[in-house]
Amino acid sequence: MNAYSITDAPTTAPPDSPPKAPPAHILVVDDDPIVAESLAERLTRSGHHTTTAGDGAEALAVLRDAEQTDHRFNLVISDMNMPRSDGMDLLARIRRRHDDVAVVIITGYGTVESAVEAVKLGAFDYVTKPIVDAEILDIVDKALRQQMLMAENATLKHQLTDRFGMGNIVGADHRMQKLYDLIETVADSKTTVLVTGESGTGKSMLAQAIHERSAQRTGPFVTFACGSIPETLLESELFGHVKGAFTGADADKLGKLRAAEGGTLFIDEINSATPMLQLKLLRVLQERQFEPVGSHETISVDVRFVLASNEMLDTLMEKGDFREDLYYRINVVNLTIPPLRERAGDIPLLAEHFFSKHCRASGKVVTSFDDDTLAALCRYRWPGNVRELENAVERAVVLTKHPVINPDDLPDTIRYQKADGSPGFVERRRNPASWIPADFAPKPLREAIQDPEKQIILATLDACDWNRQETARILDINRTTLYKKIKQYNLEQPR
Numbered sequence: 001m002n003a004y005s006i007t008d009a010p011t012t013a014p015p016d017s018p019p020k021a022p023p024a025h026i027l028v029v030d031d032d033p034i035v036a037e038s039l040a041e042r043l044t045r046s047g048h049h050t051t052t053a054g055d056g057a058e059a060l061a062v063l064r065d066a067e068q069t070d071h072r073f074n075l076v077i078s079d080m081n082m083p084r085s086d087g088m089d090l091l092a093r094i095r096r097r098h099d100d101v102a103v104v105i106i107t108g109y110g111t112v113e114s115a116v117e118a119v120k121l122g123a124f125d126y127v128t129k130p131i132v133d134a135e136i137l138d139i140v141d142k143a144l145r146q147q148m149l150m151a152e153n154a155t156l157k158h159q160l161t162d163r164f165g166m167g168n169i170v171g172a173d174h175r176m177q178k179l180y181d182l183i184e185t186v187a188d189s190k191t192t193v194l195v196t197g198e199s200g201t202g203k204s205m206l207a208q209a210i211h212e213r214s215a216q217r218t219g220p221f222v223t224f225a226c227g228s229i230p231e232t233l234l235e236s237e238l239f240g241h242v243k244g245a246f247t248g249a250d251a252d253k254l255g256k257l258r259a260a261e262g263g264t265l266f267i268d269e270i271n272s273a274t275p276m277l278q279l280k281l282l283r284v285l286q287e288r289q290f291e292p293v294g295s296h297e298t299i300s301v302d303v304r305f306v307l308a309s310n311e312m313l314d315t316l317m318e319k320g321d322f323r324e325d326l327y328y329r330i331n332v333v334n335l336t337i338p339p340l341r342e343r344a345g346d347i348p349l350l351a352e353h354f355f356s357k358h359c360r361a362s363g364k365v366v367t368s369f370d371d372d373t374l375a376a377l378c379r380y381r382w383p384g385n386v387r388e389l390e391n392a393v394e395r396a397v398v399l400t401k402h403p404v405i406n407p408d409d410l411p412d413t414i415r416y417q418k419a420d421g422s423p424g425f426v427e428r429r430r431n432p433a434s435w436i437p438a439d440f441a442p443k444p445l446r447e448a449i450q451d452p453e454k455q456i457i458l459a460t461l462d463a464c465d466w467n468r469q470e471t472a473r474i475l476d477i478n479r480t481t482l483y484k485k486i487k488q489y490n491l492e493q494p495r
Helices: 034-043 056-066 087-095 112-121 135-164 176-186 203-214 231-239 275-287 315-320 324-330 344-362 369-380 385-401 426-430 450-463 470-473 479-488
Strands: 024-029 049-053 075-079 102-107 125-128 191-196 221-225 264-266 304-309 333-336
Touching: 024 034, 024 056, 034 049, 034 135, 056 075, 056 087, 075 087, 075 135, 087 102, 087 112, 102 135, 112 125, 176 203, 176 264, 176 333, 191 203, 203 221, 203 264, 203 304, 221 479, 231 275, 275 324, 315 324, 344 369, 344 385, 369 385, 369 470, 450 470, 450 479
Parallel strands: 024 049, 024 075, 075 102, 102 125, 191 304, 191 333, 221 264, 264 304
Antiparallel strands: none
């Protein structure tokens, strides 16, 4: 049994200190009942609800029982040395089973090593006995305030998911968060929005999100893809035509503009628009009026325009391939979606999103990705961006024969690509000897690695202009070893 004391001390907070945390449920764990009750009584006098336990095993039972009620514990204060289950074991189990509970470890025999171990395991603080009254109350208050912040963050994340989920548009990257804010800002106006980004980044989904948050959300959302329609039909598809306007026009056609009346028209791949279509679009954007092909009747429309391009329009404008007046007319609010390779931190989040989506759609019982699969997904450069990622996840969910998706469920191009985008082990798998010199003969490993080692040292020396100190630092060897290697391989600095 360890000596323990709580020394009275003034507890008045300085004027500039943050507000105290509200009363909480605290579990005090100590094999000495006098110590446990003494600390619990002091915390109770401070307004908290307390319970005591004699060791780690009893504490875990109390925590399990509390999960069935509305009186879950916010904080556990545990002694280090106890029978059956000590403080460290209790801390590890709490972190695994009760992640929302903060833990403070108290011991009479504190060491730097044990303090570091406790913090690594997830302890909020590590305190040595004896502890003065003000100190323990201050630690408890800080731990509870941290729990409040964590709970608020969890709530905010949930709200952000609900608010900014936007179908497949998922991301915690700061640029994506800025996009979400811009969408919320411009959605409820009729301002023309230009969305730019590489193919597969989710431009159409972002346009849909703008529509769903706008005053036109009760109206239709109509898509017009310039790049997927033959040039001869572009104007007819957009503006409509009257019967007899051209060969094959056997009846009147409304066109996308009139179909989007009262809603949003999303014009995709505006960079592919013909010069004549660009001219007519300029008038529609300015006046909200147009004439169907083959007609002299002017029609007015109430439509919100969102346009998208997978090329930089300012570059096309400088080349003379895009009208300058149209560019400045549509570039009112520009939302740029970064490519997936530039926001690698979003890859696990997107992968989990698509994983859940396609598990539900396929009805397959798959639990998760294994670590190697996630590593391969994060390493891949994703030239097809989010669309390619979703396709890869869908393929894995459909083809896997295991409860956990492993790398074998991914396409080879993803599984074996290096972080720099170059092929990894695909070639070696297909031809294991392709990287070995044609004249290679089996030899002891020590001899076999000498030539690669020589080339690496020589290349690093050249890169460092033969600065031996810098070369040794980069190679993570000492200078003496480097000098020996230079002598061993007869390396000479070029004149």
